[in-house]
Amino acid sequence: MSVLVKEPTIMTEAAGFNEETVRAASAAKNEPEWMLAFRLAAWRTFESMEWPKPTDEAWRRTRLTGFHLDNFTPFTTTSRQSARAELSDLLQTELDEMESAASLIFQDGGVLFGETHDDLASKGVIFTDLQSAVTEHPELVQKHFMTSVVKPDHNKFTALHAALWDTGAFIYVPKNTKVELPLQVILNQAAGAGGYHHTLLVAEEGAEVTVVDDLLGGEDAMQSSVVEIVQSANSVVRYMNLQDFDHTAWNFMTGRAAMGKDADLRWIQVSWGSRLTKAFLDLDLMGQGGHAELLGIYFPTGRQHIDHQTLQIHRVPNCFSDLLFNGALKEKARSVYMGIIKVLPAAQKTDAFQRNGNLILDSSARADSIPGLEIQADDVRCTHAATAAQVEEEYVFYLMARGLSRAQAERMIVQGFFQAVLDRVPVESVVHKLERVIERKIGG
Amino acid sequence: MSTLEIRNLHASVEDTEILKGVNLTLHSGEIHALMGPNGSGKSTLAYVIAGHPHYEITEGDILVDGESILEMEADERTKAGIFLAFQYPVAVPGVSVANFLRTAVSNVRGYTEQADSNRGGVIGSNLMPMRDFRRELTAKMKEYNVDSSFARRYLNDGFSGGEKKRTEVLQMAMLEPKFAILDESDSGLDIDALRVVADGINKLATPDRGFLMITHYQRLLNYVKPNFVSIFYGGRIVKTGGPEVAEMLEERGYGWVEQEFGTGELVAA
Numbered sequence: 001m002s003v004l005v006k007e008p009t010i011m012t013e014a015a016g017f018n019e020e021t022v023r024a025a026s027a028a029k030n031e032p033e034w035m036l037a038f039r040l041a042a043w044r045t046f047e048s049m050e051w052p053k054p055t056d057e058a059w060r061r062t063r064l065t066g067f068h069l070d071n072f073t074p075f076t077t078t079s080r081q082s083a084r085a086e087l088s089d090l091l092q093t094e095l096d097e098m099e100s101a102a103s104l105i106f107q108d109g110g111v112l113f114g115e116t117h118d119d120l121a122s123k124g125v126i127f128t129d130l131q132s133a134v135t136e137h138p139e140l141v142q143k144h145f146m147t148s149v150v151k152p153d154h155n156k157f158t159a160l161h162a163a164l165w166d167t168g169a170f171i172y173v174p175k176n177t178k179v180e181l182p183l184q185v186i187l188n189q190a191a192g193a194g195g196y197h198h199t200l201l202v203a204e205e206g207a208e209v210t211v212v213d214d215l216l217g218g219e220d221a222m223q224s225s226v227v228e229i230v231q232s233a234n235s236v237v238r239y240m241n242l243q244d245f246d247h248t249a250w251n252f253m254t255g256r257a258a259m260g261k262d263a264d265l266r267w268i269q270v271s272w273g274s275r276l277t278k279a280f281l282d283l284d285l286m287g288q289g290g291h292a293e294l295l296g297i298y299f300p301t302g303r304q305h306i307d308h309q310t311l312q313i314h315r316v317p318n319c320f321s322d323l324l325f326n327g328a329l330k331e332k333a334r335s336v337y338m339g340i341i342k343v344l345p346a347a348q349k350t351d352a353f354q355r356n357g358n359l360i361l362d363s364s365a366r367a368d369s370i371p372g373l374e375i376q377a378d379d380v381r382c383t384h385a386a387t388a389a390q391v392e393e394e395y396v397f398y399l400m401a402r403g404l405s406r407a408q409a410e411r412m413i414v415q416g417f418f419q420a421v422l423d424r425v426p427v428e429s430v431v432h433k434l435e436r437v438i439e440r441k442i443g444g
Numbered sequence: 445m446s447t448l449e450i451r452n453l454h455a456s457v458e459d460t461e462i463l464k465g466v467n468l469t470l471h472s473g474e475i476h477a478l479m480g481p482n483g484s485g486k487s488t489l490a491y492v493i494a495g496h497p498h499y500e501i502t503e504g505d506i507l508v509d510g511e512s513i514l515e516m517e518a519d520e521r522t523k524a525g526i527f528l529a530f531q532y533p534v535a536v537p538g539v540s541v542a543n544f545l546r547t548a549v550s551n552v553r554g555y556t557e558q559a560d561s562n563r564g565g566v567i568g569s570n571l572m573p574m575r576d577f578r579r580e581l582t583a584k585m586k587e588y589n590v591d592s593s594f595a596r597r598y599l600n601d602g603f604s605g606g607e608k609k610r611t612e613v614l615q616m617a618m619l620e621p622k623f624a625i626l627d628e629s630d631s632g633l634d635i636d637a638l639r640v641v642a643d644g645i646n647k648l649a650t651p652d653r654g655f656l657m658i659t660h661y662q663r664l665l666n667y668v669k670p671n672f673v674s675i676f677y678g679g680r681i682v683k684t685g686g687p688e689v690a691e692m693l694e695e696r697g698y699g700w701v702e703q704e705f706g707t708g709e710l711v712a713a
Contacts (some may be wrong), residue, residue: 393497398534400518401494401527402548402615409519412547416538416598 017070019043022163025074034142035134042152042162049156061336061368062278062307067250072194072222074164075109082113094186094214098429101181102127106167106197107188107217118181125209126172127183130198133170140172144202149228149258155280157224157252161196165226168198173207173235182210182238182427189218189245197225203235203263210238212430218249218273227255231263233287238266238426244437245273247304253279261287268425269325271298271306272437282311285319285347295421296325297434299441300333300365307336312354314347314380323354326421328414329365330441338370341384345376354384359417361391411442446472446509446525448493448623448654453504455492462488464679465504470623473651477665477690478658480676481698486658487531489676490627493656494528495521508622523552525622529612529629535600541611542595545618546577552619581618588644590614606637613644624648625656630664642667662694677701 022043026036052059084092087105091113095103101118104111104127111129120127126137133141146152152162169185187197199213215223223245231237237257245251251274257265271277283292298306312321327335337356358367369386391413399409418438425431448470455463462485470476480486492499493506495518505512513521536544549572550556556570571577585592590610600608609629616624626645630638645668649655657670665673665687673689674681682705683689693701 392534394534395536397496397518398530399536399544399548401522401530402544403519403522403552403619404544404548405519405551406517408547408551412539412544413536416536419538419598 021074025164025166029131031134032138034138038146039163042146042159045152046156046159046163049153049159051156058280058309058338059278061338062276062305064276067222067276069160069194069222072192072250074194074196075166075190081111084113084115087113090216091186091188094216095184097433098184098212098427099181100184100212101179103184103186104129104169105186105188108190108193109166109195111167112188118179120179123177123179124174125177125179126170128170130165130168130170130200137170137172140202141170141200144228144230145198145200146226146228149230149256149284150226150254154254158226158254161198161224161226161254164194165196165198167195168200168225169211169213171199171201171209171211173203173209175204176206177204178208179210182212184212184214186214186216187223188216189221189223189249191217191219192221194222194224197223199225199227200230201228201237201239202230203232203237205232205260206234207232208236210240210426212240212427213242215241215243215245215273218245218251220248221246222250222252224252225254227253229255229257229265229267231257231259231265233261233263235260236264240268240270240425240427240430242270242430242433243273243277244270247273247275247302249274251277251279253277253281255279256282256284257292258284258286259290259292262289262291263287264291266293266424266426267295268421268430269294269296269308270434271296271300271308272441274304274306276305276307278307278309280309280311282313283321283323284313284315285321286315288316288318290316290319290321292319292321293424294321294323295424296327297418297421298325298327298335299329299438300327300335301330301441303332305334305336308338309336310339310354312339312341312352314341314343314350314352316346317348317350319347320351321353324357324421325355326357326359326418327367328359328361328417328441329367330361331364332362333365335367336370337368337386338372339384340372340374341382343375343377343380343382348377348379350377350380350382352380352382356386357417358386358388359391359414360388361414411439414438414442446622446652446654447507448526448656449505449507449510450493451505451507453489453492453506454502455488455499456502457488457499461502462499462679463492466680468656468674468681470654470656472622472654474672475649475655475657475668475670476672476674477670478656478674478676478681479660479690479693481701482660484676485679486676487627490528490625490656490658493521493625494518494526519551522619522621527616527619527621527624529609529616529624529626531628531631533600533608533612535598535603537598537601539599540596541599542578542581544599545581545615546571546574548615549577549618584614584617587647588614588617589640605632606634606640609633609637609641610644613641613648616648617644621653623654623656625658627658628660629657630659630661638664639667662690665690675701677705
């Protein structure tokens with residue numbers, strides 16, 4: 001008996017996009033010739049790459065059925081800036097709640113608002129929108145922007161991003177310079193549009209900085225973002241990516257940190273929103289003594305689909321990496337976690353951990369967890385673990401026997417489940433905000 | 445003066461009857477020790493009084509001051525004044541002792557009504573005032589020999605056996621029940637830990653509170669003196685008397701119970 005298997009097509013070609021779209025995006029921003037050339041080269045790369053197929057390992061569990069890129073027109077204009085009082089209540093609240101060294105808000109393909117509370121300039125710290133950095137700091141942008149950490153041909157989405165990138169922050173912290181308060185970046189993704197948000201963070205030797213990327217809005221929109229973190233020796237970076245898009249948004253992300261000798265990184269990845277998220281997150285330990293933590297939380301509800309794919313690469317000896325992703329799922333939500341710890345032959349004395357915990361709150365939800373190790377050195381300590389559990393009735397009874405209602409008990413257990421990550425979130429206002437979202441998600 | 449009354453209580457798990465007609469009346473100010481061999485159903489009785497949903501009550505009743513509590517959920521029973529100190533308190537990762545106890549105390553003392561799931565985000569708005577709660581918790585932690593660092597620690601997570609049992613006593617002190625059911629509060633404790641737990645129980649044994657103290661061994665009774673001792677065997681109470689019953693058990697062992705009251709099959713763990 002022969003079975004006819006029809007390969008499903010998962011995407012349409014970008015019919016509405018062409019090289020002219022790229023030229024228009026660049027022209028609207030009065031970009032220098034080199035950036036236009038970069039974009040056009042990236043566009044050619046995009047065109048030459050195949051769309052992911054459902055048979056690709058990375059896309060087997062995350063189908064793009066219903067996604068049509070040409071539905072999401074990119075911005076080819078720059079937006080105008082607003083006064084603080086003109087911002088929406090939501091954005092003003094976001095600004096008010098965090099005590100930041102400086103804040104930048106992006107919307108409609110450009111900067112909507114910016115303010116600085118700290119004298120960053122006198123320290124030589126650059127915190128500006130990437131578009132301005134292209135003209136004001138071309139040598140730094142040319143050196144770091146999608147040249148080594150995430151290159152355009154990293155995947156189909158990064159190629160598209162390189163051709164069409166619009167918003168995003170450029171953060172440069174010079175040698176031995178410390179920025180005490182967090183730098184806050186907010187993207188308010190416009191409804192119905194396609195956005196390409198970029199974060200380029202360069203920490204020179206001994207620099208210390210905390211950056212919070214807040215991703216909001218996105219009704220019926222598409223966002224394809226890239227995060228690049230470049231850490232020189234002894235630098236300390238705390239990075240939070242807080243994605244809370246509308247539940248109709250398509251969200252694609254590629255984030256990667258390249259870490260030098262004795263560099264220290266803690267990356268918090270939060271996935272609350274979007275209809276579908278596919279996020280590739282890589283830690284690249286390139287210098288001895290590197291210490292990296294990648295901590296994620298997610299809580300899909302309804303029909304949300306959240307997919308994180310992580311890679312911890314240990315290239316050199318004596319590095320540490322710890323990954324913990326905890327997610328709760330409700331209703332018909334779906335999550336995928338796929339991770340690899342890759343230890344190259346030279347990377348002796350590696351300490352690497354990878355854990356993924358899932359709390360299934362409804363039997364109709366589903367969590368797939370595929371941890372993995374690829375170890376080519378013999379003197380290493382690597383562990384991985386994946387769990388999927390329901391709220392334990394014995395926990396609920398114990399708390400109820402102390403006077404908590406069933407709802408309170410379940411709520412407390414779910415919050416407790418996220419606590420292992422919340423305990424390690426370095427900015428208090430972010431912790432409170434995450435607690436509120438968890439509360440909201442539990443409540444329905 | 446309150447009364448906890450257990451009348452001809454029968455309870456089953458998956459069609460296996462474990463409690464076979466328990467009768468017991470406990471008044472405020474009394475300490476009633478319930479002794480019996482492993483598997484006689486003592487812990488089941490504790491769970492059933494506390495309202496564990498796993499058990500089916502097939503006959504009989506449990507009353508607090510004449511009102512049946514059988515239809516109540518576990519939390520409502522706690523609000524009605526019942527407290528169960530667990531033999532094996534479960535660890536709840538990520539939930540701090542202070543955070544959880546503040547919610548518990550606020551419920552039991554009526555600061556908050558049943559949590560309203562339509563009002564997500566209100567935890568903290570209807571609770572006992574933080575300052576009052578903190579002050580009381582700190583004082584009671586000191587009184588019951590629980591290190592103040594435990595307030596921030598996750599409930600029973602990584603606690604030793606003795607720390608768990610002491611935390612149970614602390615919770616009892618905070619919730620101020622009318623009736624406390626102590627399920628093997630002495631198990632797994634060394635002599636020093638046992639003494640600390642026993643001291644806590646003695647402090648809490650006020651005239652307005654009754655204790656049902658479930659234990660396998662005599663040793664806790666050396667520190668906490670019961671008014672009554674009952675022998676539990678084969679899912680029911682087979683003998684009740686004064687402290688002399690415990691002494692007799694100590695002398696003769698549970699083998700004597702079997703001879704006296706028949707080879708009632710072991711019904712539960």
